[in-house]
Every structure is written in structure tokens, then in C-alpha cells.
Amino acid sequence: MRHDELIELRREIHRHPELAGGERRTAALVADVLREAGLDVRTGVGGHGVVAILDAGDGPAIGYRADMDAVAVPGGAAAHLCGHEVHTAIGLGVARALAREQTSSRAVFFFQPAEEACEGARAMIDDGALDAVLPREVYALHCAPLPTGTFAVAPGFGHPGQDIFRIEGLSHEEARRFESLVAGLSTVTPPTSRDELERLVEDMQILDGPLASFVYAQVHREDDAVQGWVRAWPDSRYEEIRSLLHSQAGPCVRFIERLPTMINSPEHALACARHLNATVLHASYPFNGEDFALFLERVPGAMFFFGVGEQGLPHAPDFAVDECAIDLGVDAMTGFLRTRREQPSWSSNA
Structure with missing residues (x-):
């Protein structure tokens, strides 16, 4: 063409x-x-x-x-x-x-x-x-x-997978606590400026550098529940995070879908x-x-x-x-x- x-x-x-x-x-x-x-x-x-x-x-x-x-x-x-x-x-x-x-x-x-x-x-x-x-x-x-x-x-390397979850049966205060817990899992934040993007690209060129292991989490709160997802590298981080959520939420947490890395x-x-x-x-x-x-x-x-x-x-x-x-x-x-x-x-x- x-x-x-x-x-x-x-x-x-x-x-x-x-x-x-x-x-x-x-x-x-x-x-x-x-x-x-x-x-x-x-x-x-x-x-x-x-x-x-x-x-x-x-x-x-x-x-x-x-x-x-x-x-x-x-x-x-x-x-x-x-x-x-x-x-x-x-x-x-x-x-x-x-x-x-x-x-x-x-x-x-x-x-x-x-x-x-x-x-x-x-x-x-x-x-x-x-x-x-x-x-x-x-x-x-x-x-x-x-x-x-x-x-x-x-x-x-490439792109992280994604673990989607939902925590139900919570009181209003418990929902606020889990919202804060999940949000606090993130170790990285998306770039919002050209300078931040350039630093990110520089970090990606470093073997065993700042992005050798990371977690990026998003969550939203409802009246009695929270739902969100986690992207992580390496894959072993997902089991760590699942164990944490299970220990904190017990049977209230349900993992909906795991998208592949x-x-x-x-x-x-x-x-x-x-x-x-x-x-x-x-x-x-x-x-x-x-x-x-x-x-x-x-x-x-x-x-x-x-x-x-x-x-x-x-x-x-x-x-x-x-x-x-x-x-x-x-x-x-x-x-x-x-x-x-x-x-x-x-x-x-x-």
C-alpha cells in the first residue's frame, strides 16, 4: 500500500x-x-x-x-x-x-x-x-x-499477568481497611510525565535492576466488598499476595481469574x-x-x-x-x- x-x-x-x-x-x-x-x-x-x-x-x-x-x-x-x-x-x-x-x-x-x-x-x-x-x-x-x-x-521478559479478586461480606470499616491494604501493595506507579517515562525506560534496561521484582495493584471499594487486580513480576509474587489476602480475609476472598504472563x-x-x-x-x-x-x-x-x-x-x-x-x-x-x-x-x- x-x-x-x-x-x-x-x-x-x-x-x-x-x-x-x-x-x-x-x-x-x-x-x-x-x-x-x-x-x-x-x-x-x-x-x-x-x-x-x-x-x-x-x-x-x-x-x-x-x-x-x-x-x-x-x-x-x-x-x-x-x-x-x-x-x-x-x-x-x-x-x-x-x-x-x-x-x-x-x-x-x-x-x-x-x-x-x-x-x-x-x-x-x-x-x-x-x-x-x-x-x-x-x-x-x-x-x-x-x-x-x-x-x-x-x-x-514482556508484560506481567494479572490476578483478579473480590473480597465480600465485609463491614464498611473492613472494606476500607482492605482497600488500603491492596493499594499499599504497589511498588511502582505509572509514569505521568516525559521525565518519569524516560527514567522507567532506563530502569528497564538494567539487568536485575529496580524492576526485577514489582507489584502494581488497583482496587475499588463498595459498601461491603472490594474488588481489584494485581500485576506482578516474577510470577512467584502472585502466590505471596494470594497468601497475604487469604491470611487477612480468609474465606471472604475469591480469586476470579488469572491472566497469563x-x-x-x-x-x-x-x-x-x-x-x-x-x-x-x-x-x-x-x-x-x-x-x-x-x-x-x-x-x-x-x-x-x-x-x-x-x-x-x-x-x-x-x-x-x-x-x-x-x-x-x-x-x-x-x-x-x-x-x-x-x-x-x-x-x-x-
């Missing part, structure tokens, strides 16, 4: 944001573009998910995932304040670029709904997204407020770092869960941070994208996937 086509595609999705589970319009647009490119397209996968297969011959396929949903803003509206419309535009650009090449390799693209709710990956996989073509390895990128066109990747394959992440000249990180980003973890449980691969400019922070009203990043992302990821699908064995050539 030409530069102006990709920019307009991104703007079209941005103008019509859809919340997790409601990506009808975006999914239809994605499917149309992929069909025009000649890919074999399946829609309605795990909700509004789209799977597209580039079947250019025999041999293993390389997978690529892009998420499509927007975030909720006050009042229940939707807005693209996290860059998912950029992920989608880059994914479509990569699919079209690879489709134009005459090769004997294969690729499969997953356009995922409901990432913000951490529900879409599970729904797509349960609905057979990986059944027709199980890729040899799978990749994704996520927008970040970094210099335009730059990459960062965390081999052996996303860990980048060291081999594949380092292959990315070499090819894309990416900054290597030695810690996980504490403030986002990521259900791409479920793809990585089935298939080795990695997610990269991709710089789209340094204006605003993700999920903040002033988050903005330098649209020049889109072409750079398409070129970088097309080249990277091309080199990966030419590898005879991921285990020995990562």
Missing part, C-alpha cells in the same frame, strides 16, 4: 473507534483489504477476529498479530489512545507487501478484537484461529512514546533486536497486561515496542501518533518477517 493509503486507512479507523467486543466496522474494513490483496480470509473468529492466510507454497508459516479495539474514555465512549489503529494499519501494510512477493513461504495474520479486555486472544484461539495454519513463530508490535521508528524488545522468547526477541537494531530491555513493563501471552503459550515469538513519537503517554488524552511511523513500521516488519520465514529452523537460527 502507498503511504497515503496507509495514512488514510489509519485515520478511517481512528475516526470510528470501537470498544472491545464491538469491532464490527474495523473488522469488515480489515477483511476487505486482505481479500483485495489475495489472502484467504476468515471472519468472525472469536467474535470479530479476522484470520488471513498467505498461502504461497509449502513449509512452515510465520505469524503476525495486530489488535483492533479502542479504549474506553469517560462517559463510556471509545477513542484510539493506545495505537491499536496503527497496529492494524501496519499489519495490513505488511500483509499486502508480502502478498506481492513471489516466494514459496507462508504467513498467517491475526487481527484480534478485545485486547483491552484481555479476552480476544483466548476467544480467537478457542475458535480455531491456530487450527488451519499453526505458525512456526509469531510476532506483534505495540506503539510506544519513543522516537519515531525505533524499536525496543525484552528477551525473556507474557514472556518473549529470548531467541526470537534477540533475532528482532539484531535485525531492527532494537534497544534490549531487561525487565517487563509493569502497567499493561497483554493477552498476546496466549499466542506465545502456543507458539514461540515476541512482541516489540515501536516508537510512534514522543507526544503524550498511552491511554492519556494527549497521546498522539507521528504518522510517518506507519511506513517505517511496515518496512521494518516486512523485512523482519521475510528474514524469519527464510530461516530453516527457528531453534537453531533464531
Whole structure:
């Protein structure tokens, strides 16, 4: 796709944001573009998910995932304040670029709904997204407020999981106490300024540094209950926190769901770092869960941070994208996937 086509595609999705589970319009647009490119397209996968297969011959396929949903803003509206419309535009650009090449390799693209709710990956996989073509390895990128066109990747790290819980049957005073207890578990706080973000990125580059172990907790109180979630690293921290809550709340605490930890394959992440000249990180980003973890449980691969400019922070009203990043992302990821699908064995050539 030409530069102006990709920019307009991104703007079209941005103008019509859809919340997790409601990506009808975006999914239809994605499917149309992929069909025009000649890919074999399946829609309605795990909700509004789209799977597209580039079947250019025999041999293993390389997978690529892009998420499509927007975030909720006050009042229940939707807005693209996290860059998912950029992920989608880059994914479509990569699919079209690879489709134009005459090769004997294969690729499969997953356009995922409901990432913000951490529900879409599970729904797509349960609905057979990986059944027709199980890729040899799978990749994704996520927008970040970094210099335009730059990459960062965390081999052996990624994003924490999430433990969701509810404590019921409390008096008003007990609910206040548990609200304070859970809030006090956090050892990190999200960056609120450019300086804080830069310090966070610096900390993530330190092996066994300040983010080698962390807890980030959120909680809200009701009249006789509290509900919240905890993100932690390493995974052993979850058992510590569960034991603490059990000791304090006994049978009143109920753990509702545990979302998995996303860990980048060291081999594949380092292959990315070499090819894309990416900054290597030695810690996980504490403030986002990521259900791409479920793809990585089935298939080795990695997610990269991709710089789209340094204006605003993700999920903040002033988050903005330098649209020049889109072409750079398409070129970088097309080249990277091309080199990966030419590898005879991921285990020995990562």
C-alpha cells in the first residue's frame, strides 16, 4: 500500500473507534483489504477476529498479530489512545507487501478484537484461529512514546499477568481497611510525565535492576466488598499476595481469574533486536497486561515496542501518533518477517 493509503486507512479507523467486543466496522474494513490483496480470509473468529492466510507454497508459516479495539474514555465512549489503529494499519501494510512477493513461504495474520479486555486472544484461539495454519513463530508490535521508528524488545521478559479478586461480606470499616491494604501493595506507579517515562525506560534496561521484582495493584471499594487486580513480576509474587489476602480475609476472598504472563522468547526477541537494531530491555513493563501471552503459550515469538513519537503517554488524552511511523513500521516488519520465514529452523537460527 502507498503511504497515503496507509495514512488514510489509519485515520478511517481512528475516526470510528470501537470498544472491545464491538469491532464490527474495523473488522469488515480489515477483511476487505486482505481479500483485495489475495489472502484467504476468515471472519468472525472469536467474535470479530479476522484470520488471513498467505498461502504461497509449502513449509512452515510465520505469524503476525495486530489488535483492533479502542479504549474506553469517560462517559463510556471509545477513542484510539493506545495505537491499536496503527497496529492494524501496519499489519495490513505488511500483509499486502508480502502478498506481492513471489516466494514459496507462508504467513498467517491475526487481527484480534478485545485486547483491552484481555479476552480476544483466548476467544480467537478457542475458535480455531491456530487450527488451519499453526505458525512456526509469531510476532506483534505495540506503539510506544519513543522516537519515531525505533524499536525496543525484552528477551525473556514482556508484560506481567494479572490476578483478579473480590473480597465480600465485609463491614464498611473492613472494606476500607482492605482497600488500603491492596493499594499499599504497589511498588511502582505509572509514569505521568516525559521525565518519569524516560527514567522507567532506563530502569528497564538494567539487568536485575529496580524492576526485577514489582507489584502494581488497583482496587475499588463498595459498601461491603472490594474488588481489584494485581500485576506482578516474577510470577512467584502472585502466590505471596494470594497468601497475604487469604491470611487477612480468609474465606471472604475469591480469586476470579488469572491472566497469563507474557514472556518473549529470548531467541526470537534477540533475532528482532539484531535485525531492527532494537534497544534490549531487561525487565517487563509493569502497567499493561497483554493477552498476546496466549499466542506465545502456543507458539514461540515476541512482541516489540515501536516508537510512534514522543507526544503524550498511552491511554492519556494527549497521546498522539507521528504518522510517518506507519511506513517505517511496515518496512521494518516486512523485512523482519521475510528474514524469519527464510530461516530453516527457528531453534537453531533464531
